[in-house]
Structure formats: C-alpha cells, structure tokens
Amino acid sequence: MALRPVHVNIKAVDSSAVGRFWAEALGWSAYDAGVTTYVGPAGGLVWPDPVFLGIDVVPVPGPKAAAKNRTHLDLATTSSAHQAELVARLRDLGATPVDVGQGDVPWTVLADPEGNEFCVLEPREVYRDTGPIAAVVCDSADPRAMARFWDEALDWTLHEATADRAVLRSAKGVGPYLEFLRTPDARTAPDRVHLDLQPYPGEDKEAEAARLRTLGATDLDLGQGDVPWTCLADPEGHEFCVLSQS
Numbered sequence: 001m002a003l004r005p006v007h008v009n010i011k012a013v014d015s016s017a018v019g020r021f022w023a024e025a026l027g028w029s030a031y032d033a034g035v036t037t038y039v040g041p042a043g044g045l046v047w048p049d050p051v052f053l054g055i056d057v058v059p060v061p062g063p064k065a066a067a068k069n070r071t072h073l074d075l076a077t078t079s080s081a082h083q084a085e086l087v088a089r090l091r092d093l094g095a096t097p098v099d100v101g102q103g104d105v106p107w108t109v110l111a112d113p114e115g116n117e118f119c120v121l122e123p124r125e126v127y128r129d130t131g132p133i134a135a136v137v138c139d140s141a142d143p144r145a146m147a148r149f150w151d152e153a154l155d156w157t158l159h160e161a162t163a164d165r166a167v168l169r170s171a172k173g174v175g176p177y178l179e180f181l182r183t184p185d186a187r188t189a190p191d192r193v194h195l196d197l198q199p200y201p202g203e204d205k206e207a208e209a210a211r212l213r214t215l216g217a218t219d220l221d222l223g224q225g226d227v228p229w230t231c232l233a234d235p236e237g238h239e240f241c242v243l244s245q246s
Contacts, residue, residue, distance in 0.1 A: 002155035076134035
C-alpha cells in the first residue's frame with residue numbers, strides 16, 4: 001500500500017486568474033475542472049499525469065495571510081539566460097519580487113498574483129530532467145522526521161535525509177522532487193499550498209488514510225464538509241488530502 005502525489009493544490013480568491021498565471025509561467029495549459037482550474041501539460045487534459053505534478057487552483061473566499069507559505073514551488077532553468085528571461089516574463093505576467101530573508105542567493109524569489117511565493121532557480125544539474133517544476137519545497141522543523149513519514153506514506157524513493165534536508169522523488173526517476181528544508185519559522189497560518197495524493201487503482205482511500213494515521217497523520221477539519229476526499233496533516237502539520245478514485 002502506498003500513495004502517489006497527483007497535483008499541487010493552491011488556494012486562490014480568483015482561481016481562474018491564478019490558474020492562467022501558472023499555465024503561462026510553466027508553458028502549460030489551464031483546464032476548467034468544474035469549480036477549480038487545473039494546470040497541466042499542453043496537448044489535452046491527462047489526469048493524473050504519469051510524469052508531472054499538475055496544479056489545481058481552488059477558489060476560497062479569503063486572501064492569503066501575510067505570513068510566508070510553508071510550501072512553495074521551485075522552477076527549473078537551463079541556463080543563466082533562461083533564468084533571466086523567465087524572471088522577466090513572470091514579472092510581465094504579474095509576479096512580484098519578495099523578500100523572505102533569502103539574502104544574496106543565486107535564485108530569484110517571486111510571488112504569484114495572490115502572493116504565493118516561489119523560486120526561479122539558477123541552472124542546476126540535478127533538475128535538468130524535472131520539467132518546469134524542479135521541486136515542491138516544504139519548510140520543516142525536523143527533515144529527518146519528515147523523511148520517515150513521507151517515505152512510508154508515498155511510493156516515491158528517498159534520496160537524502162539529513163538534519164537539514166530530506167529529498168524524495170518518483171521511483172521512476174521522473175518529474176519534480178519533494179524536499180523538506182530545515183527552517184526555524186513556526187507555522188502561523190493555514191497552508192495555502194499543499195499536495196493532493198491518490199491511491200492506485202484497486203487500493204482503498206479509507207484504508208490508506210487509516211494507514212497514514214498509524215504513521216502519525218492527524219485528521220484536519222478545514223470546513224470541507226461531506227466531500228469525497230480526506231483532509232489530513234503530517235506530524236509537523238503540513239496539510240494534504242487523500243483523493244478518491246473518481
């Protein structure tokens with residue numbers, strides 16, 4: 001039994017506008033998925049995508065809190081020229097520079113039109129084959145503990161687990177990485193960005209949710225009501241959802 005990440009969930013007041021931003025940012029397409037806007041590779045909607053993590057932008061009534069998100073996206077680039085071009089294009093699309101205390105670093109920190117932070121990385125060999133999203137990055141008080149939980153929760157491969165960093169990636173060696181980086185910042189607001197997970201065909205959602213609880217996950221009430229997914233939090237409070245097969 002194991003789960004697979006299928007997309008990154010981003011909450012937004014104007015989900016259509018934020019979805020269009022991310023589609024343009026990644027060179028993908030925005031698809032009307034009922035009340036949400038789904039962003040995935042161009043060429044027609046394929047869900048779940050066998051390689052990439054899409055982005056599902058979900059409408060919510062309130063704006064993002066002033067606090068920095070604990071989860072963000074890192075975007076990959078192939079050269080210094082590509083990084084500069086991408087940053088300029090993203091700013092034209094409505095991204096804004098933000099200071100999260102990064103200091104003098106070779107990557108650029110931006111925020112989407114509703115303030116969700118993300119990074120445009122300098123070229124790195126490790127991310128040469130990830131696609132436009134290099135990594136989903138989560139702040140963590142104890143990356144080793146997160147490595148233990150998420151290594152058991154997912155069917156992904158654990159590549160690194162130190163006091164400062166934990167790294168996982170699909171066992172197929174494709175798509176983005178999932179990274180937990182040590183940070184002293186405490187959680188101050190509900191997560192605006194989180195992962196959605198799904199069982200494989202033939203596996204049971206409720207059984208998977210129960211298994212995650214034995215690993216340390218806890219139930220989460222976000223006011224979701226009677227829905228076909230289960231909202232949970234990992235041992236450090238990172239929110240995530242386990243989706244049904246439908």
